[in-house]
Amino acid sequence: MQENQLYRKVYAYLNSLPFVEDSDFANLFSGSKSTEINLILDDDQTIVDKFLGARVHWTIEKHDNKNGLKSLVLKIRKNHKRRILVPYLQHIHQVFDEIEQKRREVRLYVNVEDELERNGRWRSTSFTHPATMETIVMDADLKTRIKSDLESFLKSRQYYHRLGRVWKRSYLLYGSAGTGKSTFVAAMAKHLSYDIYEINLHKVANDSDLKYLLLQTTNRSLLVIEDLDRYLGTKSTAVSLSGILNFMDGIFSCCGEERVMVFTMNNKECVDPNVLRPGRIDVHINFPLCDFTAFKSLANSHLGLKDHKLFPQVEEIFQTGASLSPAEVCEIMISNRSSPSRALKTVITALQGDLASRLNRRLNGSGSGRITYELGGHGDFTGRVERRSNGSESGRVTYESEKEGQTGIHPIKEIKNLYGYLRARSSRKGSIEKLDIDIHEKENSCLIHGI
Numbered sequence: 291m292q293e294n295q296l297y298r299k300v301y302a303y304l305n306s307l308p309f310v311e312d313s314d315f316a317n318l319f320s321g322s323k324s325t326e327i328n329l330i331l332d333d334d335q336t337i338v339d340k341f342l343g344a345r346v347h348w349t350i351e352k353h354d355n356k357n358g359l360k361s362l363v364l365k366i367r368k369n370h371k372r373r374i375l376v377p378y379l380q381h382i383h384q385v386f387d388e389i390e391q392k393r394r395e396v397r398l399y400v401n402v403e404d405e406l407e408r409n410g411r412w413r414s415t416s417f418t419h420p421a422t423m424e425t426i427v428m429d430a431d432l433k434t435r436i437k438s439d440l441e442s443f444l445k446s447r448q449y450y451h452r453l454g455r456v457w458k459r460s461y462l463l464y465g466s467a468g469t470g471k472s473t474f475v476a477a478m479a480k481h482l483s484y485d486i487y488e489i490n491l492h493k494v495a496n497d498s499d500l501k502y503l504l505l506q507t508t509n510r511s512l513l514v515i516e517d518l519d520r521y522l523g524t525k526s527t528a529v530s531l532s533g534i535l536n537f538m539d540g541i542f543s544c545c546g547e548e549r550v551m552v553f554t555m556n557n558k559e560c561v562d563p564n565v566l567r568p569g570r571i572d573v574h575i576n577f578p579l580c581d582f583t584a585f586k587s588l589a590n591s592h593l594g595l596k597d598h599k600l601f602p603q604v605e606e607i608f609q610t611g612a613s614l615s616p617a618e619v620c621e622i623m624i625s626n627r628s629s630p631s632r633a634l635k636t637v638i639t640a641l642q643g644d645l646a647s648r649l650n651r652r653l654n655g656s657g658s659g660r661i662t663y664e665l666g667g668h669g670d671f672t673g674r675v676e677r678r679s680n681g682s683e684s685g686r687v688t689y690e691s692e693k694e695g696q697t698g699i700h701p702i703k704e705i706k707n708l709y710g711y712l713r714a715r716s717s718r719k720g721s722i723e724k725l726d727i728d729i730h731e732k733e734n735s736c737l738i739h740g741i
């Protein structure tokens with residue numbers, strides 16, 4: 291016997307209504323995924339639904355005990371029937387499609403060089419990345435805005451069509467290495483329940499080949515090119531700039547519907563502005579290095595810490611301009627998860643190392659440079675750090691506090707001790723508001739002024 295598709299859709303729709311969870315007569319079944327549990331309504335139950343201000347009643351009736359035949363009876367008041375019946379059934383179709391989309395397994399496709407038999411150029415595997423929008427650490431407002439942007443895109447089929455636009459949206463994720471761009475792509479795919487088509491431009495023979503690959507992708511998918519700036523900068527692909535521009539917004543990019551394109555870059559400054567124009571890139575999302583707020587979120591998720599006595603010290607060093615990528619912070623926390631204090635001390639040491647290497651990079655660079663530290667409080671520092679030909683540094687810093695009328699002279703053994711020195715001073719004498727370091731390469735010295 292052929293299954294009645296409408297019955298199947300309405301049945302799935304009714305079982306997705308919140309009413310089912312409150313019902314006294316629902317059965318529990320395990321779903322196709324190991325963690326999935328489905329609540330299914332019992333027979334002879336009446337379900338009340340609301341649509342466009344009208345109440346509708348559904349009853350599940352069992353006809354034939356032997357074959358388990360059931361029917362669904364819909365009751366609508368006569369005066370609402372003409373107005374809501376067709377839109378209500380369309381609404382059920384749409385909700386059913388969304389339920390199916392969420393239920394289905396997400397797949398990851400990658401392009402290969404040769405077309406093997408009938409399989410085409412894409413090879414796929416089940417996509418089981420555990421990242422979700424919730425596990426990504428980023429500015430909370432930004433995350434909410436992106437989620438609502440994606441959700442409004444999903445509901446905008448008619449809007450795009452009315453405007454004569456292809457129903458697609460493009461996102462650029464840019465930021466330093468290890469800031470979470472690839473992880474965010476995974477979370478987007480999971481959020482949308484879209485398959486991912488990740489395009490490796492090294493394996494694309496020419497511009498037409500890229501179009502051919504695009505034609506072999508399906509609707510409701512995420513097309514991803516990672517590190518686009520690298521491909522464009524090194525010209526390491528056989529695809530031309532014009533091929534990429536057409537891929538992003540050309541006539542071929544309209545084959546298929548409901549597409550999200552995602553491009554990642556470390557640096558968008560050196561990319562041809564034509565690549566970034568609206569239509570090719572609709573939303574730019576910056577992935578910054580870790581700051582103290584992100585650090586606290588990571589400490590909470592990775593170490594279960596909401597607060598710790600070392601947090602003020604971590605905050606202070608972040609304020610000096612030192613930073614690490616979230617990937618570096620995650621790794622320190624994961625490998626020290628049995629001892630949160632050790633994890634935090636390791637983060638502090640890594641941040642101090644970052645600060646030192648920033649200073650050294652300035653000293654090794656040409657010309658003069660300036661690094662500004664914001665430490666909060668008052669104080670006045672002058673000092674000179676000499677850099678010797680063997681690479682070691684030493685110097686003296688004078689601390690003068692007009693407010694307190696005190697002057698002290700303190701040797702600095704290595705420039706990387708500078709931060710510790712300032713912190714010690716600031717905690718004893720009140721904290722330092724601002725510290726500028728001018729590095730005069732010609733003089734081979736570093737002048738330090740507290741402001």
Ligand SMILES: Nc1ncnc2c1ncn2[C@@H]1O[C@H](COP(=O)(O)OP(=O)(O)OP(=O)(O)O)[C@@H](O)[C@H]1O
Nearest residue numbers: 425426427466467468469470471472473616617620
């Ligand atoms: N913002 C973040 N929130 C949570 N985890 C993060 C974040 N950023 C990085 N990570 C963790 O760091 C690791 C590396 O991140 P990911 O590969 O996403 O960075 P990326 O920006 O794509 O780096 P690259 O530019 O080198 O490709 C992942 O394991 C991820 O879990």
